[in-house]
Amino acid sequence: MRLDGFQQWLKDTMGLDASTIGPTLVERAVQRRMTACGRAGLVDYWQLLRDSALEQQELIEAVVVPETWFFRDAQAFATLARHFDPLWAVTHPGERLRLLSLPCSSGEEPYTMVMSLFEAGFPIERLDIDAIDISEQALAKARRGLYGNNSFRGGDLGFRDRHFQAEAGGWQLPASIRARVNFIQGNVLDLGFLPGEARYDAIFCRNLLIYFDEPTQVRTVEILARLLKPEGLLYVGPSEASLLLSRGMTSAQFPMAFAFRKAAPASNPNAGMASGANKYVADKRVASEPTRRAATPLAFTPASPPRASSPSRPKPAPPTLTSTSAKPAPAAATQSSLLDTAQSLADGGRFVEAAAACEAYLQAQGPSVRALYLSGLIHGAMGRDAQAEDHLRKALYLDPCHEEALMHLALLLETRGDAAAGRVLRLRAQRCRTATSR
Ligand SMILES: C[S@@+](CC[C@H](N)C(=O)[O-])C[C@H]1O[C@@H](n2cnc3c(N)ncnc32)[C@H](O)[C@@H]1O
Structure with missing residues (x-):
C-alpha cells in the first residue's frame, strides 16, 4: 500500500x-x-x-482546510445585502429568502450573511440559511457560535461590538443570529446531495473549488447551478471565478464580490454557442454603457427586473465626485477615505467616478497596491482591458503574490484568448499560496 x-x-x-x-x-x-x-x-x-x-x-x-473568518472578501456580503434589501421583502410577500453557504466551515460565512442582511434592514425572521460542510469538527464550532481572535481579521471590527458578547473563551454570537442558520453535515460529492431543483436565491461556494481537480470542479458547478434559482446569485472565491465563466455563468458585475448568475437564455441561437470568455466580454460591455450605469447598480443584467432603491434601507450616501477627470483629493477627505470612496462608487456601479477617485489617489500618494488593484478591477468592469491589465500588472509589481490581482489578470488574459499566460499566473498564485501555508 x-x-x-x-x-x-x-x-x-x-x-x-x-x-x-x-x-x-x-x-x-x-x-x-x-x-x-x-x-x-x-x-x-x-x-x-x-x-x-x-x-x-x-x-x-x-x-480539510477550515480556514475562514468573518466578512472574508467583504464585498460579497455588501452586495448580497444590497441585492436582497428590505424592498425585496416587500416585493416578495409571503416568500422567504433562502441562502446556502457551502462549505460553511466553522460558521463565520453564514453568520456574516445574517449580520449583513440584518444591518441592511432585511427582516431576518424571513431568512433561512442552510450551511453545509463535510467537517463535523467545524460544524460543532459553528453551532456553538463562540469565536476567538483568528475569526476576526481586517481593520473594521465594529460588527464584533454590535453583535457579539465578550466571554472568557472568546466572542459569543447571540441565539437570535444563530437561529437563522441551519447547519448540516454533508459532502457536496455525495450522490444524494440536496436532491431536487432550484431552491436558493443565493449560494456562497467560496474556497472549495480550489481544492478540486477540473472534472470535480465541473461536477460541483453543475450541482450548484441545479440548486440556484434562475435569477439567483452564485458567489465563489477570488481564485475560482474563471471556472464559472467557462461553465456558462455570467458575471454579476459586482466589483470584488466574485458573484455570478446563470446566463440568460440567448434569443439568437448562435449566441448560445458563445464561449464563456465571450460572454464575459459582452457582459462587461453592457456594464460600460452610460445608460446602464446611470440605472440602479443592481439592475446589471437584462434579465433583472428594475429595482427602485429602498426608502427604509439605511444606506451611507457616498460622497459624489462630480467630474470624471482626475482631480486632487478634496482637502477635507483623508487619502485613505478617498480610496474608500472609490470603492463605494465602484460597488454602486459608478465606475467612471470610481476610476477618477483612484487616479486622484494615485496622483497624490504614488503607487499603492490597493489603489492599483481596485483601479484594475474598475477598468475591467468598464471593458477597458488595456488599462485594467496595466494597473493589475503594476499592483503585482509591488506585491508579486497578490492573489486576487493574479487571478483577475489571469481571467482577463484568458478571456482575451491567451490561455497560456493565464495558466502561468494561476500557477504563480498556487505557488504563493503553498509558500504562505508552510
Ligand atoms: C477554506 S474552507 C472555506 C470556508 C468558507 N466558505 C470561506 O470561504 O471562508 C473549506 C471548507 O471546505 C470543506 N470541504 C472540503 N471538501 C468538502 C466536500 N466535499 N463537501 C463539503 N465540504 C467540504 C472543508 O471542511 C472546509 O471547512
Whole structure:
C-alpha cells in the first residue's frame, strides 16, 4: 500500500486533489492518524480505513482546510445585502429568502450573511440559511457560535461590538443570529446531495473549488447551478471565478464580490454557442454603457427586473465626485477615505467616478497596491482591458503574490484568448499560496 492509494481515496470521497495542498500534508495527516490508531504500517491502516466509517471521517478531518473568518472578501456580503434589501421583502410577500453557504466551515460565512442582511434592514425572521460542510469538527464550532481572535481579521471590527458578547473563551454570537442558520453535515460529492431543483436565491461556494481537480470542479458547478434559482446569485472565491465563466455563468458585475448568475437564455441561437470568455466580454460591455450605469447598480443584467432603491434601507450616501477627470483629493477627505470612496462608487456601479477617485489617489500618494488593484478591477468592469491589465500588472509589481490581482489578470488574459499566460499566473498564485501555508 502506497500513499497514492490514500490520495486517490480522498479524491474519490471528498474531491480533494492532493496537489492543491501539497502531498506532504496528506502524508502527515495519514501518519498522524496511523499513530493515533496505533497502526504500524500503511497496509494495516488502510484496512482500518476501509472498514471504519468513523476513521474515514477522522482522516477527512485531518486533511480539510477550515480556514475562514468573518466578512472574508467583504464585498460579497455588501452586495448580497444590497441585492436582497428590505424592498425585496416587500416585493416578495409571503416568500422567504433562502441562502446556502457551502462549505460553511466553522460558521463565520453564514453568520456574516445574517449580520449583513440584518444591518441592511432585511427582516431576518424571513431568512433561512442552510450551511453545509463535510467537517463535523467545524460544524460543532459553528453551532456553538463562540469565536476567538483568528475569526476576526481586517481593520473594521465594529460588527464584533454590535453583535457579539465578550466571554472568557472568546466572542459569543447571540441565539437570535444563530437561529437563522441551519447547519448540516454533508459532502457536496455525495450522490444524494440536496436532491431536487432550484431552491436558493443565493449560494456562497467560496474556497472549495480550489481544492478540486477540473472534472470535480465541473461536477460541483453543475450541482450548484441545479440548486440556484434562475435569477439567483452564485458567489465563489477570488481564485475560482474563471471556472464559472467557462461553465456558462455570467458575471454579476459586482466589483470584488466574485458573484455570478446563470446566463440568460440567448434569443439568437448562435449566441448560445458563445464561449464563456465571450460572454464575459459582452457582459462587461453592457456594464460600460452610460445608460446602464446611470440605472440602479443592481439592475446589471437584462434579465433583472428594475429595482427602485429602498426608502427604509439605511444606506451611507457616498460622497459624489462630480467630474470624471482626475482631480486632487478634496482637502477635507483623508487619502485613505478617498480610496474608500472609490470603492463605494465602484460597488454602486459608478465606475467612471470610481476610476477618477483612484487616479486622484494615485496622483497624490504614488503607487499603492490597493489603489492599483481596485483601479484594475474598475477598468475591467468598464471593458477597458488595456488599462485594467496595466494597473493589475503594476499592483503585482509591488506585491508579486497578490492573489486576487493574479487571478483577475489571469481571467482577463484568458478571456482575451491567451490561455497560456493565464495558466502561468494561476500557477504563480498556487505557488504563493503553498509558500504562505508552510
Ligand atoms: C477554506 S474552507 C472555506 C470556508 C468558507 N466558505 C470561506 O470561504 O471562508 C473549506 C471548507 O471546505 C470543506 N470541504 C472540503 N471538501 C468538502 C466536500 N466535499 N463537501 C463539503 N465540504 C467540504 C472543508 O471542511 C472546509 O471547512
